Amino acid sequence: LETLTEIVKQIACEKGASLVGIADISQLVGPVCSDPTYLLPETKSVVVFAININHEIIRNYLSKKSFASKDAMSRHEGEIYHSLWQIGMEISKYLEKYGYKAINAWPNKDYREHKSGSDKSNPFGFTPEFSHRYAAVAAGLGSFGWSSNVVTKEYGATVYFSSVLTSASLRPDSPLTINPCDNCKLCAYACQSEFIQKDADLISFTLGNSVFSHGKTQHVGRCSLCCGGWVNQYQHQEWSTFSSICVDFTFPADSDEFRTKFREMVVKDLKGSDSRAKRNILHHIKLGNRGMHETELDEYEVVCGYCQLICFKDREDRVLNLKMLRSSGVVTEDGDYEYIIRDGSIVDKRKWRV
Numbered sequence: 001l002e003t004l005t006e007i008v009k010q011i012a013c014e015k016g017a018s019l020v021g022i023a024d025i026s027q028l029v030g031p032v033c034s035d036p037t038y039l040l041p042e043t044k045s046v047v048v049f050a051i052n053i054n055h056e057i058i059r060n061y062l063s064k065k066s067f068a069s070k071d072a073m074s075r076h077e078g079e080i081y082h083s084l085w086q087i088g089m090e091i092s093k094y095l096e097k098y099g100y101k102a103i104n105a106w107p108n109k110d111y112r113e114h115k116s117g118s119d120k121s122n123p124f125g126f127t128p129e130f131s132h133r134y135a136a137v138a139a140g141l142g143s144f145g146w147s148s149n150v151v152t153k154e155y156g157a158t159v160y161f162s163s164v165l166t167s168a169s170l171r172p173d174s175p176l177t178i179n180p181c182d183n184c185k186l187c188a189y190a191c192q193s194e195f196i197q198k199d200a201d202l203i204s205f206t207l208g209n210s211v212f213s214h215g216k217t218q219h220v221g222r223c224s225l226c227c228g229g230w231v232n233q234y235q236h237q238e239w240s241t242f243s244s245i246c247v248d249f250t251f252p253a254d255s256d257e258f259r260t261k262f263r264e265m266v267v268k269d270l271k272g273s274d275s276r277a278k279r280n281i282l283h284h285i286k287l288g289n290r291g292m293h294e295t296e297l298d299e300y301e302v303v304c305g306y307c308q309l310i311c312f313k314d315r316e317d318r319v320l321n322l323k324m325l326r327s328s329g330v331v332t333e334d335g336d337y338e339y340i341i342r343d344g345s346i347v348d349k350r351k352w353r354v
């Protein structure tokens with residue numbers, strides 16, 4: 001058990017993981033997608049690992065240095081997702097060689113509604129087959145931050161996670177006793193869509209033997225529309241996301257109304273003239289339900305993610321990150337071109353990426 005645990009952790013680190021931990025099945029009793037037996041009924045342990053995001057790439061992106069800094073961020077995200085998948089493959093192969101069952105869970109876009117076909121038409125059906133956040137928290141890699149991102153001691157929230165579920169009994173790690181999130185709430189100030197709010201109630205839930213909490217988030221459609229590139233400004237006008245589109249969309253509180261309004265917007269934009277919004281929809285249709293690890297590196301397009309990216313481990317760095325974002329200017333479009341405008345001047349200009 002000791003040796004197998006050490007070898008599995010070593011494989012993860014050698015293949016590029018920045019953090020790795022083991023969650024015991026007994027710690028994964030809680031919200032529905034914390035349950036690994038949905039994917040592998042024989043699960044005894046979950047190996048969960050993280051790769052950190054490069055801080056220089058983040059800061060160039062937050063400050064909208066140029067369109068090249070957006071492309072660098074997008075490609076970097078793609079490379080991390082591809083690496084996470086490869087690390088999972090190596091660990092699974094090793095465990096299988098010794099007779100254990102192992103499932104390399106998709107790092108992202110493993111939505112049950114789409115993969116099982118239970119509610120394919122729901123644009124906001126985001127129940128993961130398995131949640132890497134709960135696994136990471138159960139294995140002590142981090143804890144839930146106000147933003148509901150998992151915040152680690154080493155890198156704040158600037159990590160992506162993935163997991164391998166296995167029938168092997170590995171030596172488990174313990175959940176953290178101190179939460180690295182200090183409740184600065186700068187994540188809420190960095191969120192255009194108000195998916196994360198600074199004055200929200202806390203939502204608490206039990207995972208294994210511990211109770212965790214984070215800020216209550218609003219309808220997931222808010223983040224999807226902003227992070228998906230449709231809405232580049234909502235609550236802050238002095239800066240925008242890295243998308244050049246801002247469709248006219250006021251977020252309804254009611255879930256059914258949200259879906260209806262979203263469908264109406266898609267239909268209207270698809271029928272309309274060749275607009276940037278239409279291209280955005282076609283881009284998402286092309287991505288389809290492929291996992292992030294199956295997405296080509298040049299198909300990635302990061303436009304927000306700010307709640308995660310500003311959350312470095314030290315508060316002074318977070319304050320500086322938010323400052324950079326707030327003074328980064330606005331991205332806008334005109335004809336076939338998009339522009340970064342800062343302090344009234346054009347900082348960069350390029351043809352839309354199709």
Ligand code: B12
Nearest residue numbers: 031107126128130131132147149150157160161223305308
């Ligand atoms: C679905 C999803 C989304 C959705 C929903 C996010 C959310 N907060 O759940 C959307 C599209 C909005 C989204 C956005 C983003 N995501 Co995302 N996403 C996922 C995905 C697929 C699952 C998220 C998850 O674990 N949800 C489960 C929990 C947290 O939510 P829940 O099911 O709603 O459960 C809550 C409540 O419903 C309630 N509850 C549940 N059951 C029950 C039952 C009862 C009885 C009661 C009372 C309550 C209750 O308690 C739960 C805890 O709050 C994961 C990949 C994966 N497979 O893990 C990535 C993941 C979470 N995303 C990630 C990231 C980075 C982002 C973004 C920054 C965008 C980006 N650049 O990628 C934003 C951040 C938004 C945010 N602050 O959360 C990372 C997070 C990294 C980190 N450090 O935490 C992940 C882990 C991807 C990865 N491989 O690294 N994401």
Ligand code: SF4
Nearest residue numbers: 145181184185187311
């Ligand atoms: S930005 Fe501050 S409040 Fe938000 S998750 Fe990070 S540490 Fe917590």
Ligand code: SF4
Nearest residue numbers: 191223226304305307
């Ligand atoms: S990714 Fe952007 S829109 Fe989504 S919650 Fe984070 S800051 Fe808000």
